[in-house]
Amino acid sequence: MALFSVEDLRVAFRRRGRATTAVRGVSFAVEPGRTLALVGESGSGKSVSLLAATGLLPGHAEVGGRALFRGTDLTRLTRAELRRVRGRHIGFVFQDPLSNLHPLKTVGAQIAEAVTAHERVGRAALRRRVLDLLGEVGIKDPERRIGDYPNHFSGGMRQRVMIAMAIALNPELIIADEPTTALDVTVQASILALLRRLQESHGTALIFVSHDLAVVSEIADDVVVMRDGEVVETAPAAELYAAPRHPYTRELLAAARHGRALVRPPSAPSAPSAPSGPDAGGVPLLRASGLHMSYRGPGRGEPFRALTDVSFDLREGEIVGLVGESGSGKSTIGRIVAGLARPTAGSVSLRGEAYNGPGGVRLPKSLRPEIQVVFQDPYGSLNPRRTVAATLAEPFAVNTGLPAAEIRTRVEALAARVELPPTVLHRLPSQLSGGQRQRVAIARAIALRPSVVVADEPVSALDITTQTQILALIRRLRDELGTSFLFISHDLGAVAALCERVIVLNHGRVVEQGPVHRVFDEPRDAYTRTLLDSIPGRVAHV
Amino acid sequence: MRRHIAAHAARALATLLAVLVITFAMTRIAYRNPAAVLAPRNATQETLDGITRALRLDEPWYLQLWHYLFRGPDIQGAPMGLFNWPPGLGYSFRQQRPVTELILSKIPVTLSLALGALAIWMTLSILFGVASAARPGSWLDRVLSALSYAGLSVPTFLTGILLSYFLYFTLSSYGLKWFPASGYVGLTEDPLEWARHLALPWLTIAVAEIGIFQRVVRANMLDVLGADYIRTARAKGVSERRVLFGHALSAALNPVITLGGLELAALMGGAIVTEQIFGLDGVGRLAVEAALGGDFPVVIGTTILAAAIFVVSTFAVDVVTRLRDPAAR
Numbered sequence: 001m002a003l004f005s006v007e008d009l010r011v012a013f014r015r016r017g018r019a020t021t022a023v024r025g026v027s028f029a030v031e032p033g034r035t036l037a038l039v040g041e042s043g044s045g046k047s048v049s050l051l052a053a054t055g056l057l058p059g060h061a062e063v064g065g066r067a068l069f070r071g072t073d074l075t076r077l078t079r080a081e082l083r084r085v086r087g088r089h090i091g092f093v094f095q096d097p098l099s100n101l102h103p104l105k106t107v108g109a110q111i112a113e114a115v116t117a118h119e120r121v122g123r124a125a126l127r128r129r130v131l132d133l134l135g136e137v138g139i140k141d142p143e144r145r146i147g148d149y150p151n152h153f154s155g156g157m158r159q160r161v162m163i164a165m166a167i168a169l170n171p172e173l174i175i176a177d178e179p180t181t182a183l184d185v186t187v188q189a190s191i192l193a194l195l196r197r198l199q200e201s202h203g204t205a206l207i208f209v210s211h212d213l214a215v216v217s218e219i220a221d222d223v224v225v226m227r228d229g230e231v232v233e234t235a236p237a238a239e240l241y242a243a244p245r246h247p248y249t250r251e252l253l254a255a256a257r258h259g260r261a262l263v264r265p266p267s268a269p270s271a272p273s274a275p276s277g278p279d280a281g282g283v284p285l286l287r288a289s290g291l292h293m294s295y296r297g298p299g300r301g302e303p304f305r306a307l308t309d310v311s312f313d314l315r316e317g318e319i320v321g322l323v324g325e326s327g328s329g330k331s332t333i334g335r336i337v338a339g340l341a342r343p344t345a346g347s348v349s350l351r352g353e354a355y356n357g358p359g360g361v362r363l364p365k366s367l368r369p370e371i372q373v374v375f376q377d378p379y380g381s382l383n384p385r386r387t388v389a390a391t392l393a394e395p396f397a398v399n400t401g402l403p404a405a406e407i408r409t410r411v412e413a414l415a416a417r418v419e420l421p422p423t424v425l426h427r428l429p430s431q432l433s434g435g436q437r438q439r440v441a442i443a444r445a446i447a448l449r450p451s452v453v454v455a456d457e458p459v460s461a462l463d464i465t466t467q468t469q470i471l472a473l474i475r476r477l478r479d480e481l482g483t484s485f486l487f488i489s490h491d492l493g494a495v496a497a498l499c500e501r502v503i504v505l506n507h508g509r510v511v512e513q514g515p516v517h518r519v520f521d522e523p524r525d526a527y528t529r530t531l532l533d534s535i536p537g538r539v540a541h542v
Numbered sequence: 543m544r545r546h547i548a549a550h551a552a553r554a555l556a557t558l559l560a561v562l563v564i565t566f567a568m569t570r571i572a573y574r575n576p577a578a579v580l581a582p583r584n585a586t587q588e589t590l591d592g593i594t595r596a597l598r599l600d601e602p603w604y605l606q607l608w609h610y611l612f613r614g615p616d617i618q619g620a621p622m623g624l625f626n627w628p629p630g631l632g633y634s635f636r637q638q639r640p641v642t643e644l645i646l647s648k649i650p651v652t653l654s655l656a657l658g659a660l661a662i663w664m665t666l667s668i669l670f671g672v673a674s675a676a677r678p679g680s681w682l683d684r685v686l687s688a689l690s691y692a693g694l695s696v697p698t699f700l701t702g703i704l705l706s707y708f709l710y711f712t713l714s715s716y717g718l719k720w721f722p723a724s725g726y727v728g729l730t731e732d733p734l735e736w737a738r739h740l741a742l743p744w745l746t747i748a749v750a751e752i753g754i755f756q757r758v759v760r761a762n763m764l765d766v767l768g769a770d771y772i773r774t775a776r777a778k779g780v781s782e783r784r785v786l787f788g789h790a791l792s793a794a795l796n797p798v799i800t801l802g803g804l805e806l807a808a809l810m811g812g813a814i815v816t817e818q819i820f821g822l823d824g825v826g827r828l829a830v831e832a833a834l835g836g837d838f839p840v841v842i843g844t845t846i847l848a849a850a851i852f853v854v855s856t857f858a859v860d861v862v863t864r865l866r867d868p869a870a871r
Contacts, residue, residue: 056773059677079782087779094777099770104792104866117779149868165778 003070003205004090004173005029010064011045011052011229019062022048023229026065030222032172035199035206037220037237039213039252041463042434045229046209047177054090054175055082069173088118091166091204095178097158101150107134107161108146114168133164138194155326156187163194170202177209184325184490189534192218211464213256214493215536217241225249255464283352284313285484286337286452290346293332293508306332307343307508314452319478319485321495321516323531324505330488333505334454337486338373339363350452369399372445376457378437382429388415388440389425395447410447417480418443418473435466439473446477456488471498492535496520504528543864550860554853561849562624562842566610569838570603579836580635593635624846631843636835641843644828651726652824655816656809658740659747664802667752671759672786678764686756694753702746702819709742724821743820747813751805758801762794769793796863803859804852811848 011023023045030036038046051057053067053074067074069089074082086092094100102110111130115121121129127146134142137160150158159179166174176195180188196219199206210216216223216237223240225233225248233246244250293307307329314320322330335341337348339355339362347357350370356362363371375381382391392411396402402410415425418439429437438458445453455474459467475498477483489495495502496516503513504525512525523529573579577593593599596615598606614622615633622630622640631641670690674683693701710723721742727735766772767790775789776782812826825844832840864870 054777056776083776083779083781085779086777092774092777094770094774096770100774102771102775102789102793104868105789113775113780114778117781117784151869162774165774 001071002029002068003032004207005068006049006053006065007068008065009049009053009067010062011048011057012062014060014062021229023052026226026229026231028224028231028234030173030205030207032205033199033203034221035208035219037208037210037216037223038226039210039216039223040226041211041252041465043228044226046226048229049226050175050177050207050209054086054092055079056086084118087114087171088169089171089173091168091171091174093159093162093166093174093176093179096182097155097162098150098182100162101158103150106147106149107153108148110150111161111164111168114165118169129168130164133168134161136167136198137161137164138190139164154187155183156191159183159187159191160194163191163198167198167202167204171204173205173207174199175207175209178211179208180215181210181212185492185536186325186530186534188215188536192536195219212536213241213252218536225252251465255468285316285318286314286348286350286486288312288333288337288346288348291333291336291343291348292345293329293336293341294344305508307336310346310505310508310510312503312510312513314484314486316451317478317482317484318501319475319487319499321499321502322486322488322505323490323492323495323502325490325531327507328505329508330490330505331456332508334373334456334486334488337452338371338454339367340373369395369448370450371452371454372448372450374438374441374445374453374455374458376460378434378441378461379429381441382437384429387426387428388420388432391440392425392443392447395444399448414443414447417446417477433466434462435469438462438466438470442470442473442477446481446483449481450483452484452486454486454488457490458487459494460489460491467494474498492520492531504531543870546864547861550857554857557853558846558849562846563607565842565845566607567603569842570606572838573836576838580838582636582638596633631846632839634832634837634840636837637840641839644840645825645843645847648823648825648828650728651817651822652810652812652826654726654729654736654740655743655747655813655822655824656806658737659744659751659809659813660802660806662744663748663751663755664798666748667755667759668791668798670752670756672763672791674756674760675763675767675790676782676786678760683760687760690753690756692753693749694757696749698746698750698815699819701749702742702816705742705746705749706819709745726822743813743816743822746816746819747809754805755798755801758798759794762797763790766790766794796866799862800859803855807848807852807855810851810855812844 005028007027009023009026010021012019012021026045026049028036028038038049040046048057052061052063055074055077057063063075065075069085072085074085077085101107108127108130111133112126115126115129130146131142134146139145139157139160145153150161153161162179166176174195179195180191183191192215195206198204206219208216208219220237223233223235223237224231225240225246227248233240233244233249235245240249241253244253289311291307291310292305294303294305296303310329310333312320322333324330332341336343336356342356342358342362345358347354349355350367353367355364355367389408389411392414393407396407396410400407411425412422415422420436420439420443424432424436429440432440442458458474459470462470471494474485474487478485487495487499499516501514502516502519504511504519504527506527512519512523512528519528520532523532570576576597577590577599580593580597581589596617598609601609610623610632611625612621612623614624614626614630617633622633622642624631629642631645633640634644637644670686674686677683706723709721713720720738722739723742725739727739729736763786772785772790775785780789810825812824812829814826814830816822817824817826818830825847828840829844829848832838832844
């Protein structure tokens with residue numbers, strides 16, 4: 001018999017009398033000790049199904065169907081009965097380990113509470129257990145860390161703390177909702193390894209929610225693919241990856257493979273169309289030379305060195321990838337190039353004209369239209385009270401002084417260029433999809449035909465199929481307009497798919513740079529190799 | 543942290559000094575012949591000359607200020623400037639007593655009133671706010687919210703009059719003399735009588751404050767209850783009461799502490815209306831009577847006291863909220 005099975009689950013949210021259905025007719029089951037993956041893009045209902053089944057949705061949700069855990073229907077339990085199941089029999093690991101830990105309580109207290117919520121334990125014994133749990137999830141020096149607050153831990157360490165809470169009472173089932181999505185790729189690999197190890201040693205069943213089929217291939221026995229609140233395909237992992245039946249599964253797999261295929265590209269450069277030939281030997285379009293950046297922290301200690309002697313070139317019409325994990329300094333470089341931050345030493349030059357050096361102007365007025373930025377979170381970088389048309393009209397209004405009618409035609413042409421339907425122009429950012437918002441941000445950036453666009457993690461917040469479309473858009477814009485892109489990303493797959501050259505950063509230093517196929521095929525630096533080895537899905541050949 | 547506290551303390555002292563200089567200058571500029579205003583009624587020319595000499599009123603105002611700070615009026619021999627020890631705030635010629643003595647005699651009343659009211663309104667606001675936020679939109683939430691709006695919109699003098707009408711007048715017409723309508727009994731003399739005499743004033747202040755604080759607690763609780771770490775607590779199987787009071791409340795409390803400090807400081811500077819209605823002889827009454835009568839050594843003294851309380855309370859609030867925040871510690 002299945003340990004946990006969901007049968008014909010329906011979830012609707014009622015607001016002001018109107019109900020919107022989020023999940024309909026979803027069924028799946030997980031056997032003891034096995035791993036089931038729920039895969040789908042955001043809004044597909046995978047998290048909602050699990051939260052609904054375990055009674056963790058807010059009050060205005062209406063849940064129908066059955067959620068059987070060891071024969072008991074969880075949807076029929078009272079709040080108090082359900083509380084005794086959660087934590088003791090079902091452990092949870094959520095996505096963002098910072099927002100999921102209480103900021104004002106020590107990690108020790110939070111882990112201890114997972115025990116004391118269900119058992120009476122003496123103080124000394126409790127402390128012993130918390131220390132053991134911290135050790136088991138791989139926190140070094142638990143004696144010293146037990147009294148620390150979550151803000152003293154890195155993302156990966158916080159996720160280990162979350163896992164310690166989940167396994168505290170050795171539950172039969174762990175539900176892990178995108179547990180590695182917010183983490184760097186090397187950290188992701190170590191967390192996946194930890195989950196696998198714990199699962200083997202405790203015989204725990206695992207439900208693993210993810211949008212990434214590549215990650216899922218590392219861990220799942222069975223896969224459920226969801227879209228728009230429905231299950232489209234259920235299959236054993238091996239079968240699903242070998243022979244996907246549903247077209248949507250094939251689409252997801254193709255998107256996941258897209259980056260991977262190019263990790264080992266043919267030896268020819270992936271973009272022969274790049275008009276980099278004539279300039280290759282002369283002055284590069286953009287040159288960063290000897291960039292240093294250090295911050296003085298609140299204490300008296302050594303200043304933190306964010307960048308150390310970073311130099312690179314960006315040629316006309318070239319897309320260069322800047323990769324590294326969080327804290328590697330890649331965003332700082334982007335900010336310096338865009339004139340948003342001033343380096344401690346070194347400078348940047350555009351067509352030989354130096355700017356942003358010590359003492360100079362950050363970004364002289366004449367260069368401002370030449371260098372534009374696209375940020376990661378398009379929702380945060382667009383004014384929520386302005387329509388798309390108003391946002392796109394602004395660069396023209398500020399910089400050109402064209403008549404209103406002319407601006408309107410230009411805005412329409414711009415929207416068409418980034419493949420935004422004209423109907424979107426009169427909407428607000430909140431009425432757009434994530435992909436549309438990022439198209440607006442890109443359109444705003446290219447409005448004045450800049451020669452350089454700094455794109456800081458432009459696809460990280462997007463679903464995988466949308467990512468593919470935006471990457472294609474960036475490449476097409478480069479081909480049509482000859483714009484150079486500095487593409488900042490932690491996603492090696494996206495960099496491999498898009499860029500001609502890549503710069504690998506570690507702790508603020510350039511460890512390796514060169515053509516993408518050379519760096520990814522024959523990495524010379526040990527850190528680059530670690531990064532490449534941490535890419536999920538390599539083992540299973542997604 | 544230590545550096546932060548030092549910087550804050552320096553700013554606080556500068557603020558106090560500015561308040562002092564401004565109030566001092568204003569009282570000196572307001573009158574052509576301050577001695578005549580300061581003196582008791584029917585004072586002889588001799589008395590007026592004495593006051594002029596004692597306060598150096600024939601010198602420029604900044605020398606008068608210097609004198610006020612480092613020497614105090616030349617009466618009774620001992621210096622009583624603000625920077626002497628014990629610090630003095632001048633001398634009320636009307637009441638023939640040093641200002642510090644006057645203020646100190648009123649402080650127990652004001653302190654009892656403010657702290658007692660604080661205890662009542664904080665407890666009730668937190669209970670009502672948490673209850674509202676636990677089930678937003680429920681009938682309980684609606685009733686509590688309506689009550690808090692009512693408390694917020696009714697002016698204090700009306701609340702005070704209504705409370706004394708129903709809880710004093712009506713009750714005593716049935717022979718139930720639970721709550722006296724006026725007067726004050728010291729805490730050390732008779733704690734029960736102290737509480738009985740202050741019950742109505744406490745309630746009067748609490749009604750208005752609950753109107754604000756119930757809303758603040760509710761709004762912050764709703765914010766926090768939507769946070770991911772609350773879901774994590776529920777996922778661990780933590781009981782709903784512990785989720786509300788152990789997890790959510792502790793995270794929602796900072797704005798409540800900040801606002802509470804400000805309101806408490808305002809009350810300690812003198813709860814003027816409440817003191818008037820219930821015949822409490824507190825700092826507020828002292829300040830009002832001094833201002834109306836032109837007894838400006840007392841005006842300066844009470845103003846500096848109120849400013850000092852504000853400065854100390856914002857300082858305390860800052861320290862407390864910082865101590866609660868592991869990132870700032």
